Amino acid sequence: MGHVTGLKCRECGRLYAVEPIYVCEFCFGPLEVAYDYKGIAGAISRETIEKRGKNLWRYRELLPVDGDPRAGLDSGFTPLVRAGNLAKVLGVEELYIKDDTVVHPTLSFKDRVVSIALTKAMEFGFDTVACASTGNLAHSVSAHGAKAGFKRFIFIPATLEASKIIASLVYEPNLVVVDGNYDDVNRLCSEIANRYRWAFVNINIRPFYAEGSKTIGYEVVEQLGWRAPDNVVVPCASGSLLTKVWKSFREFRDIGIISELRTKVYAAQAAGCAPIATAIKQGTDVIRPVKPNTIAKSLAIGNPADGFYASQVVRETGGYAEDVTDQEIIDAMKLLARTEGIFAETAGGVTLAAAKKMIESGKIRRDESTVICITGNGLKTQESLQGHTLSPHYIKPSLASFEEALKNINRG
Amino acid sequence: MKKRVKLTFPQQLIKEPVIFQMAKQYNIMPNIRRARVTETVGEMILELEGEEADLEKGVRWLKEKGIEVEMAEGDIVE
Numbered sequence: 001m002g003h004v005t006g007l008k009c010r011e012c013g014r015l016y017a018v019e020p021i022y023v024c025e026f027c028f029g030p031l032e033v034a035y036d037y038k039g040i041a042g043a044i045s046r047e048t049i050e051k052r053g054k055n056l057w058r059y060r061e062l063l064p065v066d067g068d069p070r071a072g073l074d075s076g077f078t079p080l081v082r083a084g085n086l087a088k089v090l091g092v093e094e095l096y097i098k099d100d101t102v103v104h105p106t107l108s109f110k111d112r113v114v115s116i117a118l119t120k121a122m123e124f125g126f127d128t129v130a131c132a133s134t135g136n137l138a139h140s141v142s143a144h145g146a147k148a149g150f151k152r153f154i155f156i157p158a159t160l161e162a163s164k165i166i167a168s169l170v171y172e173p174n175l176v177v178v179d180g181n182y183d184d185v186n187r188l189c190s191e192i193a194n195r196y197r198w199a200f201v202n203i204n205i206r207p208f209y210a211e212g213s214k215t216i217g218y219e220v221v222e223q224l225g226w227r228a229p230d231n232v233v234v235p236c237a238s239g240s241l242l243t244k245v246w247k248s249f250r251e252f253r254d255i256g257i258i259s260e261l262r263t264k265v266y267a268a269q270a271a272g273c274a275p276i277a278t279a280i281k282q283g284t285d286v287i288r289p290v291k292p293n294t295i296a297k298s299l300a301i302g303n304p305a306d307g308f309y310a311s312q313v314v315r316e317t318g319g320y321a322e323d324v325t326d327q328e329i330i331d332a333m334k335l336l337a338r339t340e341g342i343f344a345e346t347a348g349g350v351t352l353a354a355a356k357k358m359i360e361s362g363k364i365r366r367d368e369s370t371v372i373c374i375t376g377n378g379l380k381t382q383e384s385l386q387g388h389t390l391s392p393h394y395i396k397p398s399l400a401s402f403e404e405a406l407k408n409i410n411r412g
Numbered sequence: 413m414k415k416r417v418k419l420t421f422p423q424q425l426i427k428e429p430v431i432f433q434m435a436k437q438y439n440i441m442p443n444i445r446r447a448r449v450t451e452t453v454g455e456m457i458l459e460l461e462g463e464e465a466d467l468e469k470g471v472r473w474l475k476e477k478g479i480e481v482e483m484a485e486g487d488i489v490e
Contacts (some may be wrong), residue, residue: 011446027445028416028457029486110490132489157489186488200490238486286453287481288420300490303418305486 002066003040008033010127010309018064019272020073020124020204031307033064040097040205041255046226056112056215063215064208071148072115076215080223080371085339088361092379094369096229098220099334101344101377106143106167106377108136108298108345109241113212114144114201116296118210121199127151128198128373132189134160134182135298136345136376141201142171151200153331157185157329168379182292213241220371226258230368231319233266233355235347235375236276236300237312242267245373246313265313266364267321268354269295270346274323277308277354281321288309293327295384296346320363324353334379343378351375372387413464416484419474421454428478431458438462438470457484 011029022031037089052058057069073114079099087095100109114137118224121129130153131141138154145152152173156165159181178185193203201209221228228249234242246265253261269277272294275287288306292300304310314321324332326396330344332353337343344352355372358364367381378385391407423432426449434440440462447456460467471481 002445023416028459029446030485134489137490153415155489182487186483189488190485203485203488218442237490284450286420286448286450286455288453288482289418301487301490303482303487307486368441 003036003043004064004066005034005036008034009288015322017120020121020126020199022206027314033207035062035064037078037251037255038155044255044257046222046257049222056115056212058217059215059218062218062255064211065116065119066123067173069115069119069146071118072104072111075111075115076103078102079217080220081340081342083340083372086336087165087338089335090356092359092364092366092370095333096220096224096369097340097342098216098371098372098373099342099376100216100373101342101348105147106136106139107380108140109213109216109373110136110140110142110376112215113209114140116212117149117199117201117205117209118150120142121150121205122148122200124199126197126199128153130154130189130192130200131202131292132156132185132200133202134300135164135380137202138165138168138175139171139380140334141171142168145173146171150199155185155192156181163235166368178406199361202407210240210244213244214248214251216373217245218252219259220245221249221252224369226372228252228258228263229262229371230262230268231264231364231370233268233351233358233364233370233372235299235351235373236267236269236304236307236310237299237305237347237352238304239267239276241373241375242307242310243313246317265317266319266358267310267314268351269321269323270296270329270350271323272296273300273302274403275304276310277303277321279307279311279324285311286352294329294346295381296329296350297381298345298347299350320358322354322357322361322363324357328353328357330385333385334388336374337378342374345375345376345378345381346384347376348374348378413462413467415460415467415471417458417471418482418484419456419458420456420482421456422472422475422478425478430479431456432464432475434473438473440466440470464475469485470478 271291330350
């Protein structure tokens with residue numbers, strides 16, 4: 001197995017050998033994995049996929065590893081929920097939630113990308129993995145890395161709340177708290193990645209890591225009965241996930257797994273960090289960096305590496321983008337929980353709120369099939385709902401007190 | 413020392429030779445690798461080479477002019 005032909009610069013097209021590198025030496029463009037699609041088309045079919053285990057490695061020919069999977073053996077293949085209750089509220093006919101609130105083991109789609117990154121890191125012979133993260137990625141690298149037996153370094157800014165880091169610390173990585181802000185951590189990690197021979201999953205392993213996001217798209221197509229949806233709504237931080245979901249659909253078409261592809265791709269961002277949505281709405285292809293200010297911390301990337309490519313995909317496919325306020329995010333998190341019983345993190349609120357806006361404005365047609373990608377679990381960001389939920393009913397331990405409360409409940 | 417940066421120019425600065433001015437003033441050697449200019453905004457990816465202190469001063473000067481200076485590879489913290 002192994003169908004990777006090399007790495008290719010997204011800007012100038014220059015080819016590189018498969019190595020832990022991520023940027024073109026000539027134009028500084030990002031490198032992307034290139035495949036032998038002819039070989040893949042001969043090696044994979046709907047039937048071969050269906051016979052395999054229900055995890056993300058069932059699409060292994062389309063992932064950038066040479067040997068057997070070494071991490072994330074139980075990650076992926078999350079439910080695609082037919083969201084009938086939510087569809088009624090939004091007034092659409094066919095709506096689905098791709099529910100990555102339940103990815104194994106750390107409950108966000110980062111478990112997908114990290115599965116690929118760590119398998120590749122092992123193939124490259126690294127003994128240490130690292131990342132800079134304020135949340136989901138830190139959890140995933142800590143957990144997957146523990147299982148795979150790596151030394152782990154996680155870098156975070158000192159401004160991050162203590163409650164956020166317990167979910168990483170429990171796996172006992174080396175958690176390095178940098179006395180500086182978000183920009184300082186960005187710069188420092190880039191320098192550290194250049195000096196130490198470590199697998200920084202989202203720096204020097206990034207071309208391989210990012211490919212893991214494609215598995216969301218493959219699963220959606222398979223779970224829809226081997227067809228791509230009319231519309232897909234994807235949250236954007238760096239923009240990478242959106243480009244990879246589209247890439248997965250295109251690949252399935254190109255290797256003959258599906259014959260038709262008319263999907264429109266829609267981007268969702270928080271109003272407090274919307275460099276990609278702004279560019280799409282203004283019709284420009286230059287992404288202007290912003291200083292993030294939103295409760296959707298997992299989407300707060302002010303200078304998105306793949307922003308330009310994400311905006312291109314949206315434009316090419318006839319999609320659109322929308323950005324939503326913090327209040328709209330909270331309302332959407334509650335709506336999803338109330339209607340579908342799914343507790344998403346703030347990023348999920350962003351995606352649903354943006355989808356709702358685009359349905360109401362007619363950008364997403366009500367008579368078409370739409371998939372909303374929910375990428376992380378709400379249990380991790382509960383504080384964002386503080387003061388925004390219902391109150392419990394407080395009673396004395398007596399039947400009378402309970403019946404008094406019940407009267408109030410029934411009165412509404 | 414070398415530094416890879418992405419510069420985003422506001423409309424009013426697109427016609428000004430700011431890269432040249434910075435290079436001369438702070439003894440920095442710029443090497444433009446990629447650029448994209450539209451009616452309203454300009455974007456440039458380049459490598460700056462010079463003494464560390466000069467690079468810092470040069471970048472600060474660009475920011476004061478109203479140019480957004482970011483890492484060429486985008487934000488790393490996810």
